[in-house]
Every structure is written in structure tokens, then in C-alpha cells.
Amino acid sequence: QSALTQPASVSGSPGQSITISCTGSSSDVGGYNHVSWYQQRPGKAPKLMIYEVSNRPSGVSNRFSGSKSGNTASLTISGLQAEDEADYYCNSYTDSVGWVFGGGTKVTVL
Amino acid sequence: QVQLVESGGGVVQPGGSLRLSCAASGFTFNSNGMHWVRQAPGKGLEWVAYIGYDGAHKFYADSVRGRFTISRDNSKNTLYLQMISLRAEDTAVYYCTKDSAWSCDYWGQGTLVTVSS
Numbered sequence: 001q002s003a004l005t006q007p008a009s010v011s012g013s014p015g016q017s018i019t020i021s022c023t024g025s026s027s028d029v030g031g032y033n034h035v036s037w038y039q040q041r042p043g044k045a046p047k048l049m050i051y052e053v054s055n056r057p058s059g060v061s062n063r064f065s066g067s068k069s070g071n072t073a074s075l076t077i078s079g080l081q082a083e084d085e086a087d088y089y090c091n092s093y094t095d096s097v098g099w100v101f102g103g104g105t106k107v108t109v110l
Numbered sequence: 111q112v113q114l115v116e117s118g119g120g121v122v123q124p125g126g127s128l129r130l131s132c133a134a135s136g137f138t139f140n141s142n143g144m145h146w147v148r149q150a151p152g153k154g155l156e157w158v159a160y161i162g163y164d165g166a167h168k169f170y171a172d173s174v175r176g177r178f179t180i181s182r183d184n185s186k187n188t189l190y191l192q193m194i195s196l197r198a199e200d201t202a203v204y205y206c207t208k209d210s211a212w213s214c215d216y217w218g219q220g221t222l223v224t225v226s227s
Contacts, residue, residue: 003154036213038155045205045220046147046155051213089155093212098169099145104154 004029004090004102011108017078020105022090023071028100030071034093037066037075040104041086049088050075077107085109112136112216114206119221126196126225132189132206132218140164140184143209146191148202149220156202159191160209174200196225 005023012018022029022037029035035053038046048057050066053073063078073092077084090102118130130146146158159180160169168180179192189206201224207214 032212034212038214040155045217046214047217048213048215051211051215055211057215087154091155091157091213097172097175098160099157099212101147101155101157 002100004092004100006088006090006102006105008103009106009108011110012077012080013110014080014082016080017076018080018107020075020077020088020090020107022073022075022092022102024073024092024094024100025071027096028092028094029068029073031095032093033068035066035068035073036091037064037073038089038091039084039086040089046089080109082109112208114208114216114218116204116206116218116221119204119223121224121226122196123227124197124225127192127194128196128223129193130191130204130206130221130223132191134187134189134206134208137208137216139182139187143167144180144182144189145207145209145214146178146180146189147205147207147214147217148200148223149205150199150202153202158204161189193223196223198225201225 037050040046054066115133161180203220205220206218208216
């Protein structure tokens with residue numbers, strides 16, 4: 001099981017939009033719509049932000065959106081705020097053995 | 111409200127065993143699949159194992175298959191992870207999570223497992 005590929009870090013100024021990519025293969029991201037995204041603040045448990053590629057759980061800000069094209073999924077944060085500074089992980093179901101996470105992306109608000 | 115409370119973590123020697131538990135409440139436990147996810151110190155998330163709502167279906171990461179066993183007791187609303195032949199690289203915070211639409215919608219606070227001599 002190879003981890004999904006994410007950029008190590010992404011940064012932006014308050015109010016800007018940023019996009020985090022998550023690249024897999026036809027066995028995971030490209031083959032299923034079972035892609036989810038998680039936010040993790042230091043010392044805290046992860047929080048589900050997006051499920052099934054583009055769906056937001058109740059209570060998650062509509063500034064967070066997800067999409068997918070081919071083997072790459074993306075998380076976009078619009079109107080960046082200081083509170084968005086955290087680590088973000090993508091996850092996908094894979095037909096090999098189960099689920100796989102990306103390596104994580106640290107988002108910095110400048 | 112959904113609550114997941116892990117327990118059973120601690121320090122164990124290489125080659126040793128440990129059983130983690132996760133007490134679930136606030137939802138219909140026997141209707142949901144469950145996962146274990148771990149995070150080594152300073153590292154990213156790693157999916158470990160999944161069990162279906164009735165225990166019939168189980169999946170494991172390559173890194174733990176044959177050493178870890180996921181199970182559940184729906185009469186006690188409890189999820190388990192039996193870990194044997196532990197290695198230093200198994201040192202991590204272990205999270206219990208509830209499955210919903212192929213994602214982890216609720217997470218526990220985690221329990222730390224340290225494998226060290």
C-alpha cells in the first residue's frame with residue numbers, strides 16, 4: 001500500500017484561496033468516489049472535512065470544497081482564515097486492501 | 111452525542127502484546143463499520159484496520175496483517191485491536207474511528223502505544 005501523494009506544505013494570505021492536491025492511482029482515487037479529507041490541529045484528533053469527494057459534513061464551513069479529476073483529488077479552502085492553519089490529510093478506499101492516507105499537507109496562513 | 115473512548119495503551123517490549131479497547135456510545139454501534147488509525151510521533155496518519163458492522167468483514171494494512179486482529183462485541187458496544195509481535199515501528203497514538211460513507215466521521219482522543227525495551 002503506497003501512501004497517496006500530497007504536497008508537504010501550502011501557504012496563503014488571509015482571504016486567499018488555496019488548493020491541496022492528492023494524487024493516487026486508478027486503484028484508489030481514480031477508481032472510487034470514496035475520497036475524504038481531514039483537518040488536524042496540533043495535539044488534537046483529526047476532523048472530517050469532506051467525504052465522498054465533495055460532500056461536507058454538517059457543521060463544516062462552506063469555505064471548504066472538494067473535487068476530483070482522474071487520479072487526483074483536491075481540497076480547496078477559500079477565504080483563508082487564521083483558524084485554517086493545520087495539517088490536512090486525504091484518504092481513499094483502495095481495491096488492494098482497504099484504505100490509504102496521504103502523507104499530509106501543512107497549511108500555513110501568512 | 112457520539113463518543114469513542116480508547117484505552118489499553120502503554121509501554122510494551124518488542125515482541126510483546128497489547129489489546130486496545132474502544133468504548134462507543136451515542137450511536138447505533140451494531141449498524142456501523144469501525145476503523146483503527148494510528149499516528150507515529152511527529153508523523154502522518156496511517157490506516158490500520160477496518161471491521162464491518164457485524165464483524166464479518168475485516169481488512170488490514172500490509173504493515174500489520176498477521177500480527178494485529180480487529181474485533182468487536184456489539185453487546186458491549188466495544189471495538190478491540192489485539193496486537194502481537196509488536197515492533198518499535200508500531201509506536202504511535204492509536205485512534206478508534208466510526209465509519210460513515212467510506213470515511214471516518216468521528217474519532218476518539220487516541221491511546222498511546224510505546225514499543226521499547
